Amino acid sequence: MGVVLSLMVSGLVLSAAPANADVKPRPSAVDAEVLTPYQLTNQVKAAGALRADLMKSSAQVAVANTRLERLSAQATTLLANLSAARTAEVAAETEAAAQETHLMQLGLEVEAALNALGQLASDSYIRGGGPLGDIVAMFEALTSPSADKNTDSMATVQYLVDGRARLFERLEFLRAEQVVTSARAEAASKQAATEATAAAEAKAKLDTVIAQQRSALEALQNAQTDQVGRAAGLRGALLRSESRIARAADSRLAQALQGQDFTLLMDSSPDCGKDTGHYPNGRFPASALCPLYAAPDEGLPRDNAMAFNAMSRAYEQQAGSPLCVTDAYRTFAEQIMVRLATPELAAVPGTSQHGVGRAVDLCGGVQSFASPAHLWMERHAPLYGWFQPAWADSSGELPEPWHWEFAS
Numbered sequence: 001m002g003v004v005l006s007l008m009v010s011g012l013v014l015s016a017a018p019a020n021a022d023v024k025p026r027p028s029a030v031d032a033e034v035l036t037p038y039q040l041t042n043q044v045k046a047a048g049a050l051r052a053d054l055m056k057s058s059a060q061v062a063v064a065n066t067r068l069e070r071l072s073a074q075a076t077t078l079l080a081n082l083s084a085a086r087t088a089e090v091a092a093e094t095e096a097a098a099q100e101t102h103l104m105q106l107g108l109e110v111e112a113a114l115n116a117l118g119q120l121a122s123d124s125y126i127r128g129g130g131p132l133g134d135i136v137a138m139f140e141a142l143t144s145p146s147a148d149k150n151t152d153s154m155a156t157v158q159y160l161v162d163g164r165a166r167l168f169e170r171l172e173f174l175r176a177e178q179v180v181t182s183a184r185a186e187a188a189s190k191q192a193a194t195e196a197t198a199a200a201e202a203k204a205k206l207d208t209v210i211a212q213q214r215s216a217l218e219a220l221q222n223a224q225t226d227q228v229g230r231a232a233g234l235r236g237a238l239l240r241s242e243s244r245i246a247r248a249a250d251s252r253l254a255q256a257l258q259g260q261d262f263t264l265l266m267d268s269s270p271d272c273g274k275d276t277g278h279y280p281n282g283r284f285p286a287s288a289l290c291p292l293y294a295a296p297d298e299g300l301p302r303d304n305a306m307a308f309n310a311m312s313r314a315y316e317q318q319a320g321s322p323l324c325v326t327d328a329y330r331t332f333a334e335q336i337m338v339r340l341a342t343p344e345l346a347a348v349p350g351t352s353q354h355g356v357g358r359a360v361d362l363c364g365g366v367q368s369f370a371s372p373a374h375l376w377m378e379r380h381a382p383l384y385g386w387f388q389p390a391w392a393d394s395s396g397e398l399p400e401p402w403h404w405e406f407a408s
Contacts, residue, residue, distance in 0.1 A: 044249045064220040068379060071213040075382030078209055080389055082202040083358075083407040089195035096192050099185035106178045113171040213383060273302030281355035282332030289329060289357065294322035299329050301357040304385075304406045308360065311384040315376060324364025326402070330354035345400070359405045360386075367402035369394045374401055 275287035289299035293309040294316075300308060312323040330338065335349035346352070353359035365373030381387060385406055392400040 044245060048249065048252075064216060068213065068216040068220055071209055071216050072379050072382055074209045075206065075213055076378075076387045078202060078206040079382055079385065079387035079407040082199065082206055083387075083389075083405065085195060085199035085202045086407070089192060089199050092188055092192035092195045096185060096188035099181055099188050103178065103181045103185055106174055106181060110171065110174045110178065113167060113174060116167055117171065210383060217379070217383070273299075273305060276302070281350050281352065282330060282335055284329060284331075284357060292325055292328060292360075295325040295328070298325050298327065298360075299357075300360070300406070301329075304357055307384045307386065307406060311381060311386060314380065314384075315373075318376070319373065321364070323362055323366070325360055326363050327354065327361040328359070329357045345398070353405055358407075359403060361400075361402045362404060363402065366404075369399070369401045377404065 273288055273290035275285060277288065279285070279288060284301070286299075288301060290302050290305035290309075292298045292300065292305060293312045299305065308323075316322040330352060332349055332355065335346070335352050335355055339346040339349055347354075349355075354361075362377070365371040366377055368374055377386075378388070381404060386404050387407060388401075388404055389396070391397045392403045394401070
C-alpha cells in the first residue's frame with residue numbers, strides 16, 4: 001500500500017529513520033542510556049533474524065491480501081448490480097403506480113360517459129328530448145315554410161346527431177384504453193416484483209461476499225498485527241541507540257513492515273434525517289439529510305450518511321484524519337452550476353446520483369488512483385456499502401477516482 005507504519009511503543013510514536021539521516025535522534029530523559037557494543041550486536045542480530053522471519057510470514061500476508069483484493073472486486077461488482085437492480089425496481093414500481101392511477105382516471109371518465117348516455121335515454125323516453133327531440137327537429141325541417149328556417153332546423157339536427165355519435169365514440173375509446181392500461185398496469189406490477197426479487201438476490205449474494213471480505217480483512221489484520229507486535233519492542237531498542245548500524249537495521253526492519261495497519265470502526269446513528277419521504281432529484285429538504293463526519297456542510301440521506309460516517313471514522317483510525325469530502329448531495333440548482341462549469345464531467349441536471357444522495361466526491365488523496373488512500377477505499381468501501389462504478393474506475397469510460405456511490 002505504500003504506507004509506512006508508525007508504531008506505538010511505551011507511549012511514544014516511533015518512526016523508522018533512514019541509515020544516512022543527517023540528524024541523529026535525541027534520546028529522551030527516560031531512555032538516555034546507550035546500548036553497549038555487546039547489546040548492540042545482539043539487537044542487530046535479532047533484527048536481522050526477525051526481518052528474515054517477517055519476510056517468510058509475509059507469504060501469509062500476501063495470501064490474505066490476494067484474497068482480500070479478489071473479494072473487494074467481487075463486492076464492488078455486486079454493489080453495482082444491487083444499485084442497478086434497485087433503480088430498476090423503483091422505476092417499475094413508479095410505472096405500475098402511474099398505470100394504476102391512469103386506470104382509475106379512465107374508470108371515472110367511463111362512468112361520466114355512461115351517465116351522459118343515461119341522460120340521453122332519460123331525455124328520449126321521459127322528458128321528450130333525445131331521439132324524440134331529434135325526430136321533432138327533423139319534422140320541423142321538412143315542413144319549414146321558408147329556406148332560412150329550414151337551414152336552421154337542419155343544422156340543429158346535424159348537431160344533435162354528431163353530439164350523440166361523439167359520445168358513443170368517446171365511450172368506445174375509453175373502454176379500449178381501459179383494456180390497454182389494465183394490461184400495462186399488470187405487466188408493470190409483474191416487472192416490479194421481478195426487479196424486487198432480483199434486488200433481493202443481489203443483496204443476498206452481496207451479504208455473503210461482504211462476510212467473506214470481513215473475514216479476509218480480519219485474517220490480513222491478524223497476520224499484520226502479529227508482525228507489528230513482534231517488531232515493536234525491538235524497533236524501540238534500536239531507535240534508542242545512537243548507532244548508525246542500529247538505525248540501518250531498524251530501517252531494513254521498517255521496510256518489512258510497510259503498509260500493515262487495518263482497523264474497522266462502526267458508527268452510532270445520531271438523530272437526523274428522519275424524514276424518509278420520496279423527493280425528486282435535487283429537491284430533498286434539510287430534514288431528509290444528515291451531515292457527514294468532519295464535513296458538516298455536506299449531507300446525505302440518513303442510511304447513506306451513517307454508512308459513510310462509519311467508513312470515514314475507520315479511515316481516521318488508520319490515516320490520522322477522516323475522509324476528505326468535496327461534494328455530496330447536490331440541489332437541482334447546484335447540479336446546473338456544476339453542469340455549466342464542467343459539462344464534460346457532470347450529469348444532466350435532474351439525473352445526477354448526487355441529486356438523490358447516493359454519491360460523494362472525495363479528496364485527500366482518494367482523487368488519485370495511485371494513492372494509498374484510494375487503495376484503502378477499494379479495499380474497505382464495500383464493507384460499508386460504498387463502491388466505485390465501473391465507468392469511474394481507472395479503466396472506465398470516464399475515469400473519476402474521486403467519485404464513489406452508495407448501494408445498500
